[in-house]
Amino acid sequence: MNLLAIMTYESSPIGTEISCVMHGINIEILNNNILLKQIFLKALMEDNFKILDEVSHIFQPQGYTFVTLLAESHAAIHTFPEYNSLFFYLYSCRGQNDGRKTIKYLKQILNPSHMDMSERDIVVKSTKL
Amino acid sequence: MNLLAIMTYESSPIGTEISCVMHGINIEILNNNILLKQIFLKALMEDNFKILDEVSHIFQPQGYTFVTLLAESHAAIHTFPEYNSLFFYLYSCRGQNDGRKTIKYLKQILNPSHMDMSERDIVVKSTKL
Numbered sequence: 001m002n003l004l005a006i007m008t009y010e011s012s013p014i015g016t017e018i019s020c021v022m023h024g025i026n027i028e029i030l031n032n033n034i035l036l037k038q039i040f041l042k043a044l045m046e047d048n049f050k051i052l053d054e055v056s057h058i059f060q061p062q063g064y065t066f067v068t069l070l071a072e073s074h075a076a077i078h079t080f081p082e083y084n085s086l087f088f089y090l091y092s093c094r095g096q097n098d099g100r101k102t103i104k105y106l107k108q109i110l111n112p113s114h115m116d117m118s119e120r121d122i123v124v125k126s127t128k129l
Numbered sequence: 130m131n132l133l134a135i136m137t138y139e140s141s142p143i144g145t146e147i148s149c150v151m152h153g154i155n156i157e158i159l160n161n162n163i164l165l166k167q168i169f170l171k172a173l174m175e176d177n178f179k180i181l182d183e184v185s186h187i188f189q190p191q192g193y194t195f196v197t198l199l200a201e202s203h204a205a206i207h208t209f210p211e212y213n214s215l216f217f218y219l220y221s222c223r224g225q226n227d228g229r230k231t232i233k234y235l236k237q238i239l240n241p242s243h244m245d246m247s248e249r250d251i252v253v254k255s256t257k258l
Contacts, residue, residue: 009211017148
């Protein structure tokens with residue numbers, strides 16, 4: 001273990017969080033978990049996110065969760081076929097305004113009728129110490 | 130496959146998202162990944178979340194990510210020992226105001242000097258259709 005590296009290493013003090021519900025997605029896409037996984041992974045590649053691990057679950061009678069552990073933190077999708085909607089989440093500690101190519105790609109491919117999106121900075125370095 | 134069940138099943142139209150940076154955590158806790166995992170899992174049990182799967186990663190020179198795939202969606206922690214802080218995220222599609230016992234437990238055990246927390250409803254049922 002390199003103690004000097006530990007003492008000097010600092011990740012970005014500000015990251016980005018994006019959470020977004022995409023409404024009105026074609027039901028055939030929403031029920032195709034294999035395709036959704038491909039779209040999600042391709043979207044993350046748009047921003048060059050590095051996927052370190054992944055985990056997924058198919059719910060009964062419907063619904064799909066796919067979570068990726070990233071070098072930059074994590075991202076996930078959760079589907080709600082009964083509402084024709086999909087929830088997307090990304091937290092990246094790489095910096096501000098991250099993940100915009102990812103969300104742009106998802107929007108382009110999934111073509112939702114409308115989206116409820118929240119994007120905000122996540123400040124991990126305290127200003128109160 | 131029970132088609133009637135698919136046609137009639139509906140998850141809760143409104144869920145909860147909590148994201149929280151906890152600042153000023155004791156560095157010995159932040160660098161103890163095994164202990165952090167135990168604390169995180171115990172916190173999730175406070176709200177009776179059902180853990181379906183999990184994935185974690187230890188970063189070099191420091192930092193730890195632990196993500197759980199839940200029956201209720203997903204939850205994660207990311208540590209930033211260089212800033213004495215930890216990021217916690219939870220999305221639950223079970224209903225509104227969910228996860229409050231979880232965050233209360235984390236706050237009690239990790240004892241941060243201060244927290245930046247966001248809690249909001251996530252509406253997956255469209256009102257525009």
